Amino acid sequence: MAAVLFDFSGTLFRVESTESWLRAALDERGATLSGPELAEAARALEAAGALPGGAVPVELPADLAGLWAVRDESAELHRAAYTGLSRRVALPDPGLHDALYERHMSPAAWSPYPDAGTVLRTLRERGVGVGVVSNIGWDLRPVFREHGLDPYVDAYVLSYEHGVQKPDPRLFSVACEALGADPRQVVMVGDSRAADGGAAALGCRVHFVDHLPVAHRPDALLPVLDLVR
Structure with missing residues (x-):
């Protein structure tokens, strides 16, 4: 990937x-x-x-x-x-x-999941591009900067900046283009089958996690690293 x-x-x-x-x-x-x-x-x-x-x-x-x-x-x-x-x-x-x-x-107001930093850092070390694709109405970049995760993100694609929201494939297409990646070699990781599942229309592989409190989901992102070996 x-x-x-x-x-x-x-x-x-x-x-x-x-x-x-x-x-x-x-x-x-x-x-x-x-x-x-x-x-x-x-x-x-x-x-x-x-x-x-x-x-x-x-x-x-x-x-x-x-x-x-x-x-x-x-x-x-x-x-x-x-x-x-x-x-x-x-x-x-x-x-x-x-x-x-x-x-x-x-x-x-936001806390990263316990394994988020490890996963993002490891992807960067492996030379894997990382994008954040969010249905949102405000700039979340300061959240990543405050929590020290911004250095590991190559592209932010936010719905309100493009006037398009997931599951519209166009939003995922913008992200793939920003990363210079063929959608067929991209994994989309999200918690919403309805929204994040839209990436499959481009040929992306989709991996889902559960939207749980931080304390109840310590390592659900770690399997992503096995998908990009």
């Missing part, structure tokens, strides 16, 4: 818990909730699917369905979709909805 493409959320990194996310935004705004109130608000936000990279909505509001379907095609759509979901939950300060959105873009 000449190159490996990785999804971001749920594959290389995992976003913080909804409660941690809410607590950070409350601190930022100088707002407070009691313990039970915070727990209840976090549960409501999680059910709403308001945390990007977290749980999907339990029930998608009809008036947001169209926006949700194309949310990763631009920064504006992404923000509108997720703040629209968070506003379904009553919070003590209206400004918290924008604060929550800003928080999720912070490198502090």
